Amino acid sequence: MSFDFDLFVIGGGSGGVRAARIAAGHGAKVALAEESRMGGTCVIRGCVPKKIMIFASTAPAAAEEARGYGWQGADAGDFDWGAFRAKLDAELSRLEAAYTRGLEAANVTIYHQRAHLTGPHEVELADGTRISAKHILIAAGGRPRLPGIQGEELGMISDDLFLMDKLPGRALVVGGGFIACEFATILKGLGVETVLAYRGDKVLRGFDNDLRLMATEQLAETGVDVRLECTPSALEKTGTGISVTFSDGVEDSFDAVIFATGRAPYTAGLGLEAAGVATGDNGKIIVDEWSQTNVPSIFAVGDVTDRVNLTPVAIREGHSFADTVFGNRPRNLDHSLVASAVYTRPHEAATIGMTEDEAIERGGVEVYDARFRPMRSLFAGSDARVMMKLIVDEDTRRVLGCQIFGPEAGELIQLVAVPITMGATKEDFDNAVAVHPTLAEELVTMRQPTRRHERPQAAG
Ligand SMILES: Cc1cc2nc3c(=O)[nH]c(=O)nc-3n(C[C@H](O)[C@H](O)[C@H](O)COP(=O)(O)OP(=O)(O)OC[C@H]3O[C@@H](n4cnc5c(N)ncnc54)[C@H](O)[C@@H]3O)c2cc1C
Numbered sequence: 432m433s434f435d436f437d438l439f440v441i442g443g444g445s446g447g448v449r450a451a452r453i454a455a456g457h458g459a460k461v462a463l464a465e466e467s468r469m470g471g472t473c474v475i476r477g478c479v480p481k482k483i484m485i486f487a488s489t490a491p492a493a494a495e496e497a498r499g500y501g502w503q504g505a506d507a508g509d510f511d512w513g514a515f516r517a518k519l520d521a522e523l524s525r526l527e528a529a530y531t532r533g534l535e536a537a538n539v540t541i542y543h544q545r546a547h548l549t550g551p552h553e554v555e556l557a558d559g560t561r562i563s564a565k566h567i568l569i570a571a572g573g574r575p576r577l578p579g580i581q582g583e584e585l586g587m588i589s590d591d592l593f594l595m596d597k598l599p600g601r602a603l604v605v606g607g608g609f610i611a612c613e614f615a616t617i618l619k620g621l622g623v624e625t626v627l628a629y630r631g632d633k634v635l636r637g638f639d640n641d642l643r644l645m646a647t648e649q650l651a652e653t654g655v656d657v658r659l660e661c662t663p664s665a666l667e668k669t670g671t672g673i674s675v676t677f678s679d680g681v682e683d684s685f686d687a688v689i690f691a692t693g694r695a696p697y698t699a700g701l702g703l704e705a706a707g708v709a710t711g712d713n714g715k716i717i718v719d720e721w722s723q724t725n726v727p728s729i730f731a732v733g734d735v736t737d738r739v740n741l742t743p744v745a746i747r748e749g750h751s752f753a754d755t756v757f758g759n760r761p762r763n764l765d766h767s768l769v770a771s772a773v774y775t776r777p778h779e780a781a782t783i784g785m786t787e788d789e790a791i792e793r794g795g796v797e798v799y800d801a802r803f804r805p806m807r808s809l810f811a812g813s814d815a816r817v818m819m820k821l822i823v824d825e826d827t828r829r830v831l832g833c834q835i836f837g838p839e840a841g842e843l844i845q846l847v848a849v850p851i852t853m854g855a856t857k858e859d860f861d862n863a864v865a866v867h868p869t870l871a872e873e874l875v876t877m878r879q880p881t882r883r884h885e886r887p888q889a890a891g
């Protein structure tokens with residue numbers, strides 16, 4: 432049977448673009464449909480604009496630190512949101528164009544429109560064109576999920592933060608995950624009076640408990656009004672803004688409400704039923720370790736599969752799919768050991784592998800836990816504390832996890848991820864000579880375990 436293409440990719444985000452380019456490089460005839468802007472969530476409304484806004488938001492803290500070093504009168508000045516946004520928009524357009532050029536250079540045919548499945552080997556574009564392909568890759572990503580409360584349409588989602596005409600005077604961020612913590616950090620840093628309402632007792636559920644505590648305390652210390660065990664139950668428009676009623680009965684008013692209450696796979700209207708593709712909770716596409724669905728010609732990568740929803744994971748899944756199917760080089764990804772970072776300020780929360788809570792449950796581990804005030808901020812008069820924690824298997828001596836709360840923790844965890852992924856032992860860490868004076872030297876100089884967690888006794 433002949434097909435129009437060897438591969439048709441739905442979605443021009445992190446996973447789809449990588450898969451299309453690599454498959455084309457292996458000699459496949461490839462097409463890709465993108466209904467919005469090339470680059471997807473990460474480039475247009477996620478990692479990239481978010482990190483640029485984090486950088487923008489640090490100026491007042493940098494000025495304060497400079498004053499601590501004797502720079503009398505150091506001041507960040509006034510923030511010009513209009514000028515910043517124009518520059519941000521230009522940068523995102525540059526990246527979007529670079530992604531498009533990369534696909535064109537690889538001879539990928541691009542359709543700038545929506546596509547949906549009409550069968551195991553066929554898609555239909557928004558203009559009605561039907562295209563056949565031997566393989567189809569779904570890389571349609573995810574979409575913000577709203578909590579389902581009265582008046583929620585008055586609120587914003589993460590995409591909207593990058594498109595505001597002006598900064599709100601007073602904002603409510605709802606949620607306690609990656610996005611809520613980072614957005615509260617950005618808004619507060621840019622001078623917005625910021626309230627974060629989270630239904631749990633500490634932000635960043637699922638992270639190491641000490642990281643969660645430090646991240647929660649830091650948000651409050653930087654001036655975010657953190658309201659725990661509290662969530663909005665209704666929103667109402669008023670003459671001046673939005674009135675919010677919270678679960679504890681308190682009412683408050685805001686210029687903007689931003690929901691960061693999680694994301695869900697973007698599978699609605701994709702034609703999955705027509706093609707017979709099985710889905711699970713939240714609408715996620717169910718795949719095996721090769722990213723293959725129950726329909727042999729259809730694969731899916733990235734957030735649409737709701738495995739680990741991070742850009743490097745989507746990229747690696749897309750690359751592995753292309754190498755396996757078109758490069759005669761079968762490979763897949765171990766999702767159990769993926770590093771990540773939450774870009775709060777002044778300190779980031781970064782993690783890889785086992786948390787201490789998981790270590791307590793498993794037992795048979797030593798915990799090396801260093802807490803200190805770093806020289807740089809201490810000198811400037813700050814009390815901010817760093818934590819570096821290694822979880823070590825007491826028998827094999829392997830380092831099973833690392834948790835860091837500190838400046839540029841995302842950069843540090845990337846480097847620690849190399850030895851941990853290689854299976855390094857605590858003694859391998861210790862054999863590395865320290866670089867002094869740095870924060871990271873603590874990772875190779877922790878001599879004595881701070882705590883041990885015993886193995887649970889076998890029943891009976
Ligand atoms: C605010 C925010 C900040 C983030 N920060 C980070 C971070 O710092 N680090 C990190 O690793 N991850 C971060 N993420 C997560 C990261 O952006 C995602 O994990 C990643 O983009 C997933 O890539 P993907 O290819 O699966 O999907 P996406 O990048 O979402 O791409 C999917 C693309 O498919 C298109 N599409 C969907 N359906 C169709 C269709 N039917 N036809 C045609 N086109 C379609 C969409 O328009 C979109 O462009 C962040 C996410 C958000 C929302």
Ligand SMILES: NC(=O)c1ccc[n+]([C@@H]2O[C@H](COP(=O)([O-])OP(=O)(O)OC[C@H]3O[C@@H](n4cnc5c(N)ncnc54)[C@H](O)[C@@H]3O)[C@@H](O)[C@H]2O)c1
Binds near residue numbers: 578631691
């Ligand atoms: N730095 C990074 O790597 C980064 C940054 C942003 C996003 N991301 C990725 O994007 C994903 C989505 O981020 P996110 O912050 O939206 O999701 P999340 O799952 O991390 O957090 C969602 C938060 O919303 C809360 N919540 C959910 N439903 C609620 C409700 N009905 N009422 C009140 N609160 C509710 C949850 O308790 C949780 O705290 C992340 O899991 C991550 O994979 C990564």
